[in-house]
Amino acid sequence: MTETMLQMTGIVKRFPGVVALAGVDLDVRPGEVHCLLGQNGAGKSTLIKVLAGAHRPDEGRILWEGSQVGFGSPVAAVRHGIATIYQELDLVDGLSVADNIFLAHEYASAGFVRGRETREVTVALLERLGHPDISPGTEVGRLSAAGKQIVSMARALSHDARLIVMDEPSAVLAHDEVENLFRVIRGLTAAGTAIVYISHRLEEIREIGDRVTVLKDGRTVAAGLDARTTPTTEIVKLMTGRTIEYAFPPRQSEPADGDPLLEVSGLTRAGEFVDVSFAVRPGEIVGLAGLVGSGRSEILETVYGARKAGAGTVSMGGRRVRPGSVPAAVRAGMGLAPEERKAQALFMLASIAENVVASTLPRFARAGFVDRRAALEAAAAQTAALELRPKDPRRPVRTLSGGNQQKVVVGRWLLKGCKVLLLDEPTRGVDIGARSELYALIRDLADSGVGVVVVSSEVPEVLGLADRVLVVADGRIVHEAPAAELDEHQVLDLVMEGSAVITKEDVV
Amino acid sequence: MTATEPATAPDAPVLRRAARLGSLGEARNLGLIIVLVLLTVVGAITAPGLFLTWGNLLNLLTTASVIGVVTVGMTFVIIAGGIDLSVGAIIALASVWCTTLASQGYGIGGMIFAAMAVATIVGAVNGALIAYGRMVPFIVTLAMYVSARGLAEQISGRRSQIVSDPAFAQIAFNKVLGIPLLVVILAVVAVVGWVLLNRTTFGRRTFAVGGNAEAARLAGIDVRRHTLLVYVLSGVCCGIGAVMLTALTNTGASTHGMLYELDAIAAVIIGGTLLTGGRGSLVGSILGVLVFTTITNLFILNNLETPIQNIAKGAIIVAAVLLQRRGDRRNAVTH
Missing domain, CATH: 3.40.50.300 (P-loop containing nucleotide triphosphate hydrolases)
Incomplete structure (x- = not known):
């Protein structure tokens, strides 16, 4: 043959x-x-x-x-x-x-x-x-x-x-x-x-x-x-064996301490993931590494209340968040930048400003009427801080590059004043030059006290960006370690071999 | 990955239960038959000696015949994932076109040909704009709804055009074995439609195009050509309906077929066809037409006013769609 x-x-x-x-x-x-x-x-x-x-x-x-x-x-x-x-x-x-x-x-x-x-x-x-x-x-x-x-x-x-x-x-x-x-x-x-x-x-x-x-x-x-x-x-x-290297911002010198902002405990959804527990402290970036279909996006969406957990709890600042309710999660201070940015987060035909203020509209409203100038000013301040290009917040979002669209989504949650930002594949469709900028932005956010959870199927991204990494395979967290103690091969071995044959001793 | 799920092999009890229930459409057909029986009982009680007569039954079926033929075409369009808002306007245009002095000069054959040709061509224009112009069916047929009726008004000068050939009017009064020809036409169209939908490759592909256009394309179906053909079919049904209505009223008029699109769509929906396409039943659509016509008949026999009748129709549509949603949920459980 x-x-x-x-x-x-x-x-x-x-x-x-x-x-x-x-x-x-x-x-x-x-x-x-x-x-x-x-x-x-x-x-x-x-x-x-x-x-x-x-x-x-x-x-x-x-x-x-x-x-x-x-x-x-x-x-x-x-x-x-x-x-x-x-x-x-x-x-x-x-x-x-x-x-x-x-x-x-x-x-x-x-x-x-x-x-x-x-x-x-x-x-x-x-x-x-x-x-x-x-x-x-x-x-x-x-x-x-x-x-x-x-x-x-x-x-x-x-x-x-x-x-x-x-x-x-x-x-x-x-x-x-x-x-x-x-x-x-x-x-x-x-x-x-x-x-x-x-x-x-x-x-x-x-x-x-x-x-x-x-x-x-x-x-x-x-x-x-x-x-x-x-x-x-x-x-x-x-x-x-990659050919492209990204510039990751330096990590926090000291591990985050203080009370956790977000605590997830025993979260389970039948057929998707089992017994997921983790915590995020102020200023910390936690990465979830895993393949497509491993359950990582589902975990994130369940924490955010977009899916209802079968068991387990989600707490913000020590208080339980009502399960299966996005409004409750947002009130508690969470924000999600979802995987399908265009379909799930952005109003593509609307302007940058309208997108940025989408979650904060009541703040600019009097008796139901939106004070458009105040909203535009707030959006402009936010986009300037994010170094968004183009600068004019009246431009439609669809004309923006992937990286700048992602900034619009992040800007929406910053304006809202969210405490925990959940990022699902933040650099999908973002070109290589813009990625480093986005990484620096995420690190700056963490340094300002926001807790960040990053999901990515690109292992180097998780390892380079996160302080602590959770490896997800077949709906379970199979390993947890500081990012500095893991390398790409170990993580890939873990996600590919599955949970059954690996114990912690094998990889350390 | 779903390694945490229990084994998901289609277990035998589930399959047996599915077979016993039959398809979703058939289950709901039973519901419509029950509704028809209930309406019959109500009719027998409220209009004794009037409702349950052979004459009234034939009268009822004759009333249902034109909208029934149109509904057959509409069923194909909706199963294929489309919508046709222009059916009433096509009937008006075809009836006017076939009753112009020029058309009437060719006699009954020429008139029927004119009606059929006009309706088929308008259907083909709808289909071509939707399939090859990549426009939304709602928009295309809404535009046709407006402009076809406009053209009918233009041609007729908004006057009713009387049919001069007595042979043409006879279409509405002829009987076959005691049954009005119009009812026979409906029966033939419904049977042919049923065979086309359920026994031919065309029918199978109509379900495929409406259910999952991408899967149909990958399987090798010419989705665009098929879409075009479905709208042509709807046009042909409208042509038949135009001949029937013109004969019944002995006139061609730009006001013919008003709101037929809504009656046809409503009948298709309560017959269990999904408005999103991919699932549906022609028997259900015909039962839907019969339910609506029977209600109208009952209201007339009892001298009740049309507004109440319309309220009842609306309530039935809502109830049918709620039932459809419940059926879908039950369907999802067996996955």
């Missing part, structure tokens, strides 16, 4: 403002499980979209079974025998299992669906996948996440795909479901089908993978590594 089925060479994909892929090589052989590894933002998702025909590459060559192809559309890729199972499952909830599997390639005569044949083939496919319990007539919206994934796989099989791309298939599966997934994968590869398997879990890659390709910053940094024998340290080194 040395012949190559798929060979991608020098794939480049640019989006406005970013180079998502800067030269990726990938070769896949028939009957192998080829694992694709890389940190968040390394380019894995873009690469599989290129492979699926959903994105057109700007440069590079794709050889499929020896001949050069360009997948102009998802249909073209499928016709060549490449099927993709996306992370956000691409199913139609209102249609039945059988209808979803054969959507757009129905068994039909003159436009009439041949129901019996469709059902029979569906039953056979589901049996092959080890799930005869799923009925072809069931509405897909009624299935669990695992059930939906089985339907997605049946869909791939229905196309007679010879290459199946699986984007983090295990993320939505329970343990015994993963075993079943592996059994299905082994059955497929034995028949010559190739699998491109994306996962963050190294132990899975050891178990199911044949070869590994590692991506970093949109490039292939290693190809064809043996999935079973390559040491973990080497893989992690390949994934992290």
Whole structure:
């Protein structure tokens, strides 16, 4: 099995403002499980979209079974025998299992669906996948996440795909479901089908993978590594060996003391995170490190009251905050800069000033009428202090760069006078030059006595910015240490190996 | 990651329960049938000897026929994630166009052709602007609602145009095996619509486009072309409705089909089709039309005033949507 089925060479994909892929090589052989590894933002998702025909590459060559192809559309890729199972499952909830599997390639005569044949083939496919319990007539919206994934796989099989791309298939599966997934994968590869398997879990890659390709910053940094024998340290080194260094402001010389501002104790939400406890003191920056889906954003949103905790308490200054209520959290002095800045925080069409005063409007109102000049002045003072560019607070927020938009969100909470600032991925979509400035701003805030919680999937960011780091994996805090005592490899080992095998002694 | 969750395999009892309940739409259809039975009982008590007669039943169905045909097209549009506010205006325009002196010169065949062609073309314009012009369905069909009726007024000079060919008027009075032709037309359109929605690839893809347009695109469906076709279908239904209404009133007028869009949308919604698309039932829509028509019929037989009737209709719409929300929540529990 040395012949190559798929060979991608020098794939480049640019989006406005970013180079998502800067030269990726990938070769896949028939009957192998080829694992694709890389940190968040390394380019894995873009690469599989290129492979699926959903994105057109700007440069590079794709050889499929020896001949050069360009997948102009998802249909073209499928016709060549490449099927993709996306992370956000691409199913139609209102249609039945059988209808979803054969959507757009129905068994039909003159436009009439041949129901019996469709059902029979569906039953056979589901049996092959080890799930005869799923009925072809069931509405897909009624299935669990695992059930939906089985339907997605049946869909791939229905196309007679010879290459199946699986984007983090295990993320939505329970343990015994993963075993079943592996059994299905082994059955497929034995028949010559190739699998491109994306996962963050190294132990899975050891178990199911044949070869590994590692991506970093949109490039292939290693190809064809043996999935079973390559040491973990080497893989992690390949994934992290960064080329870009950020300037982080110096940490506080002394660890923060005094009574905690924010105390979280035993916080639990079924299916998301379990028994999360931490405290934030005035002037302290606490970082939460973890992968997408580890539960870190959910923890932050629950502390803020946007999600209701199943168990546990959140206290501000020693007083319990009413759970599941954002107004209560804001009254207690919390502010959140959410992950999806544009969707969850900003009024994109409104001006900078309107955005900054959004949480403090009553302060500028008399009998319900807003004193617009006073509001504008307050906003102008705030944006000047944050060195926002452009300076004019009447400019619409949508014309601002990512870094300056983030400053607007932060400015809103500073004007409100918040005591604890929760930052979810504060530098997402912020270009490299502006990041250092944002880091300095966050440190200044802490020095002025604000407690800060930072969530980031970029480990160096958490380590460089925070005083104390909590490592989150699979919805649990698996490790807590001063940032100075951790390095990137240790944190990545922790988040990737999961909570089960690691104890504190292993990493210190 | 959800390793903390219990095993989420679709367990057999849940699936069995789902199968027994049938789809959400069917469950609610049962509710509408119960409402119809209740209305029948109320009718039998309050209008004895009037409501439960063969003549009144046929009269009721004839009243329902035009709006019923329009509702079939509307059901497709809403399941595909759209809305068509222009159906009443299309009927007015088609009825006026087919009753101009020029059109009437071609006889009954030419008149029917004119009505169908005009309605289909207007539907295609709606669809093209929405699918290829990437405009919001609400805006496009609202604009069409205004301008199609305006064009109808322009052509007719706001006068009713009398149909001169007696054969055309006969469409409304002919009977097939004792059943009015208009009712037969509704039945045919409803059956064809049901088969198209539930037994063909076109129907399956309509659900897919409305339920998850991105998934439909990735699966290889030409979402834009499909969207266009759905609005064309709505136009065709309006054309049929225009012929029926013109025959029934023996006139073409720019005032035909007033507020039909609201009646059709209301019938679709209480029939269990989600206004957001992706889920729906044609049987439900037809039952919705019958519920509304029966209420109107009851009010007329009891000499009650229209305002009260409208209040009752509004209450039914709200109740139906509340029911829909409850159904969705129950649906979510089984995930």
